[in-house]
Amino acid sequence: MNDLYVVGIGPGDPDQMTLQARRILESCDVIAGYTVYAELLRETFPDKEYLVTPMRQEAERCRMALAEASGGRRVAVVCSGDAGVYGMSGLILELAGEYPDCQVEIVPGVTAALSGGALLGAPLMHDFAVISLSDLLTPWEKIEKRLRLAAMADFAICIYNPSSRKRADYLARACTILGEELEESRVCGLAGRIGREGESVQVVTLGELGRMQVDMFTTIFIGNSQTRVIGGRMVTPRGYKL
Amino acid sequence: MNDLYVVGIGPGDPDQMTLQARRILESCDVIAGYTVYAELLRETFPDKEYLVTPMRQEAERCRMALAEASGGRRVAVVCSGDAGVYGMSGLILELAGEYPDCQVEIVPGVTAALSGGALLGAPLMHDFAVISLSDLLTPWEKIEKRLRLAAMADFAICIYNPSSRKRADYLARACTILGEELEESRVCGLAGRIGREGESVQVVTLGELGRMQVDMFTTIFIGNSQTRVIGGRMVTPRGYKL
Numbered sequence: 001m002n003d004l005y006v007v008g009i010g011p012g013d014p015d016q017m018t019l020q021a022r023r024i025l026e027s028c029d030v031i032a033g034y035t036v037y038a039e040l041l042r043e044t045f046p047d048k049e050y051l052v053t054p055m056r057q058e059a060e061r062c063r064m065a066l067a068e069a070s071g072g073r074r075v076a077v078v079c080s081g082d083a084g085v086y087g088m089s090g091l092i093l094e095l096a097g098e099y100p101d102c103q104v105e106i107v108p109g110v111t112a113a114l115s116g117g118a119l120l121g122a123p124l125m126h127d128f129a130v131i132s133l134s135d136l137l138t139p140w141e142k143i144e145k146r147l148r149l150a151a152m153a154d155f156a157i158c159i160y161n162p163s164s165r166k167r168a169d170y171l172a173r174a175c176t177i178l179g180e181e182l183e184e185s186r187v188c189g190l191a192g193r194i195g196r197e198g199e200s201v202q203v204v205t206l207g208e209l210g211r212m213q214v215d216m217f218t219t220i221f222i223g224n225s226q227t228r229v230i231g232g233r234m235v236t237p238r239g240y241k242l
Numbered sequence: 243m244n245d246l247y248v249v250g251i252g253p254g255d256p257d258q259m260t261l262q263a264r265r266i267l268e269s270c271d272v273i274a275g276y277t278v279y280a281e282l283l284r285e286t287f288p289d290k291e292y293l294v295t296p297m298r299q300e301a302e303r304c305r306m307a308l309a310e311a312s313g314g315r316r317v318a319v320v321c322s323g324d325a326g327v328y329g330m331s332g333l334i335l336e337l338a339g340e341y342p343d344c345q346v347e348i349v350p351g352v353t354a355a356l357s358g359g360a361l362l363g364a365p366l367m368h369d370f371a372v373i374s375l376s377d378l379l380t381p382w383e384k385i386e387k388r389l390r391l392a393a394m395a396d397f398a399i400c401i402y403n404p405s406s407r408k409r410a411d412y413l414a415r416a417c418t419i420l421g422e423e424l425e426e427s428r429v430c431g432l433a434g435r436i437g438r439e440g441e442s443v444q445v446v447t448l449g450e451l452g453r454m455q456v457d458m459f460t461t462i463f464i465g466n467s468q469t470r471v472i473g474g475r476m477v478t479p480r481g482y483k484l
Contacts, residue, residue, distance in 0.1 A: 137481035239379035
């Protein structure tokens with residue numbers, strides 16, 4: 001069998017990759033991924049062949065990677081964060097049946113909910129929901145429904161893909177929906193460019209969040225009803241007696 | 243300032259720790275944690291002092307760790323999986339104000355939703371919720387409500403702490419609630435003892451899951467309405483055109 005790995009490389013800093021991910025990338029001949037992640041890896045793994053395609057050609061990139069593996073080369077498809085959370089592992093497994101001589105292994109990594117959460121404090125210490133605001137592949141009505149039900153369930157909420165050039169007002173729209181269930185003073189947090197140049201965090205209220213402009217490299221955290229600001233950090237208590 | 247780190251060590255295999263976590267543990271004098279995680283680390287880091295307390299003494303253990311750090315030693319509080327997902331980072335940050343000369347840094351890790359998901363395939367490729375069935379610190383009614391609303395929102399759901407000696411029927415009760423919203427044939431998965439001796443995965447239906455006995459080292463995955471079994475793996479498509 002030929003090996004294809006789908007590897008979550010963490011938020012960006014090679015230090016936040018698992019030892020397993022690093023060992024596997026070192027063992028591979030070919031690394032396939034979005035341009036920006038390939039550039040992050042080129043410094044650490046300069047001697048690999050890189051198979052780079054722009055956004056929006058996901059199936060094509062996965063087929064190219066599977067074909068390379070099928071040809072006998074050891075291939076890693078890399079994803080920022082985790083391989084499975086809005087990553088490429090699903091698409092690879094959907095397409096792998098077309099390449100029966102390839103064996104797919106998924107290598108998990110630290111997704112932005114965890115790395116951004118650690119920077120902010122402990123926003124996801126209790127039950128939580130992860131929701132992407134990208135409506136490229138999901139109807140906006142479904143995203144709205146999930147936001148509303150997550151707020152009703154008193155989940156802490158982590159929001160991925162809060163913005164893009166074409167969707168500048170999506171975070172404001174999401175905050176309006178959340179604001180129908182949650183108070184304006186609800187503790188929220190932002191983590192930007194996690195593990196990369198320009199990393200930043202900010203703790204705000206839901207009311208303030210709804211009036212902010214954020215870029216696509218930002219991960220958003222909405223506290224649950226117990227979330228507080230302690231020493232400048234965003235903390236959702238689990239409920240232990242102090 | 244004295245340094246205290248809260249470190250997520252991943253599922254168990256030292257290979258699934260991040261390089262950052264490993265580097266920080268190497269630099270520490272004292273490692274504090276539950277007995278079982280301390281034992282996992284002793285082989286990799288034999289020369290550390292271990293501060294071990296049993297379950298249910300969380301605040302005491304955290305205060306001991308903070309006091310050690312306050313005394314000038316470099317201390318790591320270790321958590322399985324991530325430091326922030328049902329981990330110790332929240333409690334440490336709640337208590338850190340009592341030790342103003344300590345500086346707390348949170349080091350994220352691969353939580354069981356990601357490591358178990360990778361073993362099963364790609365169950366959490368789309369929006370998802372993480373829910374613990376432990377009612378030690380959370381009223382069962384709140385857990386029920388979250389399960390029901392998560393099912394109504396069509397989230398993929400990852401369930402932590404599905405069982406314990408005193409809560410042998412909790413998974414069955416959860417499946418009954420989920421079954422009021424979801425069809426009995428809904429694709430579900432189990433990942434057991436991830437990254438440790440005896441690691442196992444199984445793909446079943448919701449109906450079958452409700453009749454199973456699982457131990458406390460099992461993580462459960464409930465698919466969303468699009469989740470399918472592909473080549474024996476549990477895959478929640480993101481929606482990319484093939």
